[in-house]
Amino acid sequence: MTMAAMAVLPSRFIKCFSLSSASAPVSTLQEIASASPQGVAKVVLKKGKTQLFKYGSPMVYSGAVDRIIGRPPPKTGEVVLVADGAEVPIGWGLYNSVSMFCVRLMQLEEEASREPTCALNMERLLEHRINAATDLRRQLGLPSINTNAYRLVNSEGDRLSGLIVDVFGDVAVVASSAAWVEKYKQEIEAFINKVDGISHINWRPSVDILKEEGLDLLQLKHASVASPSQVEVKENGIRYAISLEGQKTGFYADQRENRQFISTIAKGKRVLDVCCYSGGFSLNAAHGGAVSVTGVDSSMPALELAEKNIVLNGLDSERITFLKQDASDFMKKAAARNETWDIVVLDPPKLAPRKEVLQNASGMYRNLNALAMRLTKKGGVLMTCSCSGAMTQSGTFMRVIQGAAAMAGRKVTILRQAGAASDHPIDPSYPEGAYLSNIMLRVL
16 A cells, blocks of 8 residues: 555544554564474363453463463473463463462563563573572571571562472471472472571472362372481571471471561560470570560470470570460460460461361461460560461451450550561462461450
8 A cells, every 4th residue: 555545544444454464573582482383282261251351360270271282281280381362372381170260470471571481481480480589588697697597589589489498507498289290290399409507408399289289199109218207496596496397398487587586575584485486486585585484386396396405505494484375265264263464475376278277277277366465464465366368368366366365355466567587478469379467466
């Protein structure tokens, strides 16, 4: 068409003509996928679902998928493209044919354009992300002379959904909760072994979660490695004996900054630590100058570690005592004696692992907090915690606390709100990564 001919056309037609003549943007991921001799399957999203993942949400639920293009269909753990309704790739990730998480997105199209060496290449991406996670911890001052227990990789927070790595001294404990993590076990271990100071790796698959991921439990029989069953670490200058066969990865590094805060307000105070595990809050209180500390837990192995930690830190066993009792029973009996403490810490285990049990768990949290408030001296401090993701994400923990105050006949004010320590980053596009609530109250 000549310029003279175009001049007589309405402007809207000229605009349409220009748009149709313009070449469509080339997808970096599509180009790389096209060059793959094996081919790369494409997971096409339903209309209206694309923006959520463009904003960074890493979990593609099966309900968001419209169709899958590729023959044969992709297998669990394989790399796939994730595309919008027009079949234009928006990113790539790892597929799972069984899990409710159909794809765990690893890299978006825009990132692939900037970092094409990692595009559709899980080994290179793993190396890049683990190096980035290590650099972040160094920026946070971890490890240090005073602290060598910390989280190196925090799943979605470090953009490696399903992978958690905690470091205790020279031992890295890997918590695996995704099928792809098991598939890339050898590569993950190789990159972790390159991190300065790590000499051993302890692999701890989350069997129940991996079963939901469709893995045959027989596949999870890992070859035994020469790793110690117990290690000694330091956190904020306090020494701890850690059992690598204990709960979670062996130690609750997420409470590090909250434990240290307790040490700053404990001088001259009587402190009660309910659900004390191996004595983290108790030891910080004693280290901060508390006149007496009582720790309560129902686990004998945990209390054996707590007793060992008294010795490791040269603390006076007359000033710090650990008791094996059920938390609720202990608090009821103490309340019947009208016994109170200046500072009470309540850090119960996960009571609401799923949304389905949140209502029942809320009642348990309310009852425990009401008892803890009754044991807090008038004008004293209660630090109450919930490590239940369902509770934290629902935003109902504060209402539970208000209900507990009414039940106990006490008035509370909020002094401090916190979550997990800074080496537990959270991706704002995946708020489900937030699980720990730590609220400090003044109780009147």
